Amino acid sequence: MAERRIVVIGTGYVGLTTGACLASLGHQVMCVDIDVEKIDRLRAGRIPMLEPGLADLVRDGQVSGRLEFTVDGDAAVAGTEFLFLCLPTPKGADGGADLRATESTVARIRDTLPVGCVVVNKSTVPVGTSVRIAGLLDRPDVAVVSNPEFLREGSAVTDFLKPDRIVVGADVPEAGARVAGLYSRLRAPVLVTDAASAELVKYVANCFLAMKLSFVNAVAEMCEHFDADVDEVLDAVGRDPRIGRSYLRPGPGWGGSCLPKDSDAMLRMADTVGFSFPLLRATIESNAQQLERVVTKLATAFGGSLDGARVGLLGLTFKAGTNDLRGSPALAVAELLAARGAELLACDPTVAGGTEVDGITVMDDPYQVAENAEALVLLTDWPQFRALDWVRMAKFLDGTVVLDTRNHLDPEKLGSAGLVCHGIGRSLKPRSWTGAPPAG
Structure with missing residues (x-):
């Protein structure tokens, strides 16, 4: 070449x-x-x-x-x-x-x-x-x-x-x-x-991924209503080669620098040619509802009110492995929590302690975030958070509620530390066996 x-x-x-x-x-x-x-x-x-x-x-x-x-x-x-x-x-x-x-x-x-x-x-x-x-x-x-x-x-x-x-x-x-x-x-x-088709490809790809994520979060809510386990459901669904495993994890809502703006831009393009694109509109609306649902889920654990509650946030970036805060669903959830009167502290491996992000006080150490907090909310699935000493974390906390919006933490590990781990679409029942059927 x-x-x-x-x-x-x-x-x-x-x-x-x-x-x-x-x-x-x-x-x-x-x-x-x-x-x-x-x-x-x-x-x-x-x-x-x-x-x-x-x-x-x-x-x-x-x-x-x-x-x-x-x-x-x-x-x-x-x-x-x-x-x-x-x-x-x-x-x-x-x-x-x-x-x-x-x-x-x-x-x-x-x-x-x-x-x-x-x-x-x-x-x-x-x-x-x-x-x-x-x-x-x-x-x-x-x-x-x-x-x-x-x-x-x-x-x-x-x-x-x-x-x-x-x-x-x-x-x-x-x-x-x-x-x-x-x-x-x-x-x-x-x-x-041709140029027009190439320009449309990226929007179609991102909007499809957004739609898939919104669908998964809706499935997670259904699982909670029926006491099913979304992890089990999606594991089975993802084995279908027509569907695949990617983008089959529930979360606090989708975000980042691309999916939100590209979804809105796709709607705008549709408007210019008189196409309402109801499926994409529903995808965007469902994502906004998911952010609200996460906050309501935490409020329910508090008995309905977050006013004056001290809440620790684990993760601020829109996903693990990046230092990008643009369009982060973690920050969107934090804004809704603050609007309900919660006092927020946060820790993220890529954000320096002692700074403020959107009015949130950032700490270097997750154990500092846990100190005197009445609840913790995991918003970004950094591996460091799963590896925390949860017995030690429990000693710092004033409450027992941990909301895991990424289904990233081990509920049994937290349970043995005296904490109650609330996931998204996750049942508290034991996970089913996999592999060959048991003998007999």
Whole structure:
């Protein structure tokens, strides 16, 4: 594979991972950002996000000379063959994706792009964005291609270098083929389609996952009504190859930087063509209800009121393995708890003690969070919390209630410490046997 000159604009989660991974594939990559301090930190090898393997890739790329960082976008763009747009597309006022960062960047570099350059949109953008970018460029000699990312926080490097598929959407076949060629070293199916279909793929994937999670949380509530065990139910359901085991775990609600905004953006796109998309609307409404249900579940354990209750929170990030607080269901639950008058302390392995997050006092030590607390709520399934000395935790607590919103803790272990572990859709009955039927 020939080495290509690539510029990546934006050094956030997607941009930095994309740049470092493309450099590891043998390309010459320049990552551009307007934040001078951020570029200085990246040049010094300081990575802002918790992502296994990313720091090593950045270091290796810099040592080899294949990965560089700059704030001088004009100079970088002038000599590139491929320009990757990895810019934020947050939720806008109308619920759709806010494309201002993308549009302003395109307008700024329009006249600098060399003849024959391919602009690659890596960000999650509404259908029709490739056409819109081409119109803003007004450069018939520059092609625009959609190449959506499918990176999960906590496994982004693996997802990039060992993908289950690579999607390239281009209305100019030759440009699509050139972008597909950048990934020739990866063993993965490359799906080349039109730009509109490629743009829709990421939204469909995220909305389907959101729907699956909302369905699982609804099943968990059904299990509680019928005294069934959601863990047992989903274990059996997940063995069906048509369904699979992924995204079959109940929780406090889904969140993060992608699923909420992409679900809202998908609804906005549907609205523009007069489609109500009732299933997706129900998915979003069900998630909001799940957050409320978690709070109500804790209030019930208190006899109906949380006013003045001291509650310790275990976990603040939207999932374990990342330091990302964006769209975290843990923070959404905390906000609802505070609205009911609860006093909150929290601990998260990635958040420094002594700080405040959304008005929540953060401690370094989970045992400090337990001290004098009337209840604990596990919101992020960090392995450190499962490994806690729960006998010691019980000695610090003023109450016995532990609400495990991730079904992450061992109820028997907590029970032996004198605590009552309330799960989501979890029965207090012993788990059934698995494997071969018992003799006789």
